[in-house]
Amino acid sequence: MKNYIEFSKEVQQAKHNSQPIVALESTIISHGMPYPQNVEMAKNVEQIIRSNGAVPATIAIINGKIKIGLESDELELLAKSENVAKVSRRDLAEIIATKRIGATTVASTMICAELAEIQFFVTGGIGGVHRGVEHTMDISADLEELGETNVTVICAGAKSILDLPKTLEYLETKGVPVIGYQTNELPAFFTPDSGITLNSSADSPESIALICKTKNDLSLKGGIVIANPVPKEHSLSKTYIDKIIKEAVKEATNKGISGKDSTPFLLSKIVEKSEGQSLETNIKLVENNAVLGAKIAVAFTQL
Template identity: 45%
Template sequence: MEHSPVRISDEVRAAAADGLPILALESTIFTHGLPHPRGLETALAAEASVRGAGVVPATIGVVRGVPTVGLTSDEIERLAATDAAKVSVRDLPPAVLRRLDGGTTVAATAWLAHRAGIRVFSTGGLGGVHRGASETFDESADLGTLARTPITVVSAGVKSILDVAATLERLETLNIPVVGYRTTRYPGFYVADSGHAVEYSVDSAEEAAELARIRDALGLESAVLIANPVAADRQLDPVLHDRVLDEALAAAGSAGVTGHDITPFLLDHLQRATGGESLEVNLEVYRGNVALGAEIARAIAG
């Protein structure tokens, strides 16, 4: 890491050297995914819960052009309150050059975490293949990065506004293992069951940790994706979800919204149409993934 523009906090660096459990956390959830100050509150609460579980939190972001693994509370507050850029892996060089503040996506967070020696990363939902991608070629950079980054990622699947079936096909093509946590039904972020199955499951954090060890022993380079569904009694009502999603897709089509604008458009429509309920489910999903990620980090370190 000598001469690298990446800064790793002293706490994270020492924990990695000592083999202590560390959990990576992304920053786009509080720079782009949640409204201020809910995003800031969520980020600080996640760090506190990880510490309470005996794990070192490593929130990752870009501060004044410095990709940072292990943001301080002041740095988290800065990113949450500023008009931060959304930084994926391809955006890191320009962000460094222009000294930008940025929230890191799943792709950039996973890449920086692995570079710092972190083995587990918790997020809300993954990026994937967008609806209509056969014409637009709109596919998240998360997928390509996860295909070559050996880290364990805990998520609640991909958001249901994406093409879930096509995303699962793409993950298979990229040789990225997708494993349900105590389920063989692939979660749809806001709902526990997207309507699609996964072939494998694990029943405990210890099994997830052993899966990562086997991946490493085989010399495979891809991430292992642990699909952790929201509890059925905390999910968005599936009937409401399907109706509102159909309405959101129709509204986007009528408004001519395409490309990178469609995801925020659809998520905003879902939030307004559900009276904020989708936002509360989003938070429930994230808390659950952070808790499971901390368990897996302890099991891997142990």
């Protein structure tokens, strides 16, 4: 593994000192937001994690290495470069072997985090079952990874461009706990409201950390989803965003856009149709997840 994994100085020091570490994905930087908002968001999220007592580890593929933590110049390279590969499980070996620049999705970030022995991972929203799955069979590899890989993912639920009831059902089939943070309802990314009731909820980072420790003690494989609603003051109304999403999905269908191109296309269309409001909400929900993720990692380390 030493041939493939390279830690930043900050992360290396944190591991040496047994400090809490929180992984961050990089697709949100290369494919989720335009420059320079992507770099500003990435640096700000890293700082939020530090301010809450943990060490950030943004993960990406650069020059044949899995980078666990990015230096400033590497972050800029990822944010500015064209043709950055979107790397999921199926792409990981190829992008490393060919020494291309790759941004990690939820699935590949989970793989890399587990290889680096990092248990907690903050993102915006997980992938899931796409709308119209009965015709396309389009299901994100994130869900399979959550069934296999022992990483706790702190997110604002699944992206609301997806079929949320089917996504939750898939996670249930895989035995993945979905725990609402101070909510009994599955958050719908841009809005806290989905109308879908969760089986589990937790009121504090400490109680979530204890669940994670107990799961480890029992050697139960697979991940945990911590569903953290976007704060009300930064959310979009369900009616408003649902209308925009339906229009974007229809446009993607008409243009024949599917697979891994689907999510970036839909999110960019939603930014356009919401006149930038969705981008602001996206940034705020990631920041909110970073606060919670750091607190859980700190509580877990104390256990």
